[in-house]
Amino acid sequence: xxxxxxIGADPPPLRKPRKVVDGSFLVLLVFTLAGGVAVAWTSGxxxxxxxxAEAFRFIAVLAPKIAAGIFIAATLPMLLPxxxxxRLIGRESGLxxxxxxxxxxxxxxxxxxxxxxxxxxxxAAGADLGATIAFVSGWSLLGLNRTLIWEFxxxxxxxxxxxxxxxxxxxxxxGLAARAVMQRRVA
Amino acid sequence: xxxxxxxxxIGGAALWLWSYLPNSDWRRASYEASLDTFxxxxxxxxxxxxxxxxxxxxxxxxxxRGLLGSEAGLTAVVLAIALGPLTPGGAFVSFxxxxxxxxxxAAPVAAIAYVTSWSLFSTTKIFAYELSxxxxxxxxxxxxxxxxxxxxxxxxxxxx
Numbered sequence: 001x002x003x004x005x006x007i008g009a010d011p012p013p014l015r016k017p018r019k020v021v022d023g024s025f026l027v028l029l030v031f032t033l034a035g036g037v038a039v040a041w042t043s044g045x046x047x048x049x050x051x052x053a054e055a056f057r058f059i060a061v062l063a064p065k066i067a068a069g070i071f072i073a074a075t076l077p078m079l080l081p082x083x084x085x086x087r088l089i090g091r092e093s094g095l096x097x098x099x100x101x102x103x104x105x106x107x108x109x110x111x112x113x114x115x116x117x118x119x120x121x122x123x124a125a126g127a128d129l130g131a132t133i134a135f136v137s138g139w140s141l142l143g144l145n146r147t148l149i150w151e152f153x154x155x156x157x158x159x160x161x162x163x164x165x166x167x168x169x170x171x172x173x174x175g176l177a178a179r180a181v182m183q184r185r186v187a
Numbered sequence: 188x189x190x191x192x193x194x195x196x197i198g199g200a201a202l203w204l205w206s207y208l209p210n211s212d213w214r215r216a217s218y219e220a221s222l223d224t225f226x227x228x229x230x231x232x233x234x235x236x237x238x239x240x241x242x243x244x245x246x247x248x249x250x251x252r253g254l255l256g257s258e259a260g261l262t263a264v265v266l267a268i269a270l271g272p273l274t275p276g277g278a279f280v281s282f283x284x285x286x287x288x289x290x291x292x293a294a295p296v297a298a299i300a301y302v303t304s305w306s307l308f309s310t311t312k313i314f315a316y317e318l319s320x321x322x323x324x325x326x327x328x329x330x331x332x333x334x335x336x337x338x339x340x341x342x343x344x345x346x347x
Contacts, residue, residue, distance in 0.1 A: 012216030018227045024323040025231060028314055032234050035241030043244060055240040059233060065194050068201035070228055073320055074220035075204050078213070112312045114197055116320040123325070132321075133329045140306045141336075154282035155298065156289070162347060163299045166340045177332040 012078055062113070069117035076121030086126035091179070093131060095172070101131040102171035105138025109145040129182055134175030141167040228319045235315035242310075246273055252284050255301060256291030263297040268337045271304025272313075281305040300341035307333045 040048045059066075089097040108115060115136060123132050142164065151160050208214045251270050258266050274281050285298045308330065317326045 012213045018223070018322070020226050020230065022323070024318050024326075025234075028231065028234050028238065028318070031314075032238035032241065035238050035245065039241045039244050047244070048241075051240040051244055052237065055237045058240075059236055062232075062236075065197050066229070066232060067225075068194070068197040069320075070224045071201045071217070071221050072197070072204060073228075074224040075201075075208070075217045078217060078220065079204065079207050110193055110196055112316040113193065114200075116316040120320040123321070129325055129328060132325060133332065136317075136329060137307070137333065141303070151282050151302070154286040155302070156295075159289075159295050159298060162295075162344055163302060163340065166299075166343050166347075167303065167336075170336055170340070174329070174332050174336070178328055181328065181332065 065113045069113045073117035073120045076118070077124030080121070080125035082126040084126075085122065089122065089127040089131035089135075091128040091130070093128070095176075097128075097131050098134040098172045098175035101127070101134040101175065102138035102142070105135040105140075105171065106142035106144055108139050108143065115139045128179070130175040130179035133178045134171045137171035137174045141170055231319035232315050235311070235319070238314065239311045242273070248274075248280065248284060252287045252291060255284070255288035255297060256293045258297075259294065263294055264300045264338075264341045267293075267297040267301035268304040268341070271301050271306075271337070272308035272310045274305050274309065281309075296341050296344050299344045300337050303340050304337040307336060 036048060036052075039051060087093065089101045093100075105115070108118070119132050119136050122135065123129070127135070147160065147164060205214075205217075208217055251274060254270060255263070255267055271281070274284060281302060285293075285302050288301070289295065289298050313326060313330070317329075321329075
């Protein structure tokens with residue numbers, strides 16, 4: 001499945017580091033602080049402390065997944081051959097690339113901790129934004145695991161079918177839309 | 188239980204990938220890249236999950252459920268789309284809320300709009316994971332092109 005170049009002979013590729021603190025992180029920080037202040041205001045400091053403790057407990061449970069996800073996001077693009085990924089789901093991959101990406105997203109069994117590191121890895125390995133969006137949307141809207149196990153057990157099946165069938169073309173259309181926007185931006 | 192299965196799955200995938208690293212040079216480069224990614228990702232996940240905890244307290248589940256069931260027609264659909272991203276908690280809460288809202292009298296179209304909007308725009312997913320791994324530009328682009336989707340699907344579901 002994973003076809004590699006003769007990497008034993010090659011040196012590992014270099015990565016450029018990203019800025020840790022940027023605008024979106026500051027926005028997130030402000031929202032979180034505002035949320036914390038609002039909770040302290042409405043429910044008291046004790047309750048705020050309980051929520052913080054709960055969040056940290058959740059993060060501790062999540063930590064192995066986060067670590068593995070980070071390793072995958074960082075290592076996958078080093079190992080995947082860029083030209084092959086590019087041909088399969090790159091900018092020139094056409095409709096077929098988007099369908100492949102959306103189907104992979106729908107078939108992916110994990111949660112966001114699996115999906116987004118993979119998507120980031122594929123982007124770094126040569127997937128274009130359209131295919132990445134088709135992949136993430138395929139997982140969001142059509143994820144088989146979630147629909148088969150969870151959605152059908154909670155919601156009436158005719159409603160699930162309606163939602164699923166109507167959503168079916170969406171990931172590919174979103175990928176096409178993203179490609180159109182990117183092309184206009186470049187032009 | 189789900190977290191355990193997920194952890195085993197992702198851990199297995201990581202180990203499998205690790206086994207492809209050919210020599211110590213590659214392993215070192217992989218660890219360095221992982222550390223870079225960790226420094227970028229970890230603060231975001233941490234702050235976002237704290238924020239998710241706070242916002243879940245400010246907008247509890249039963250309130251979302253009540254709101255969804257009490258409105259009708261177009262208002263219900265618009266409200267459902269607005270509540271999707273704000274839904275506290277992780278993956279399966281939204282299905283449970285959708286089901287409860289249906290029982291409380293919500294229209295099926297509103298439930299479809301709600302689940303669709305949550306799937307695409309869950310703020311927990313976006314802030315904790317998408318922004319952390321994909322960066323701002325890719326995230327914004329995905330949100331931008333996806334904005335019409337819940338409306339389109341609700342509209343089509345209405346005429347079915």
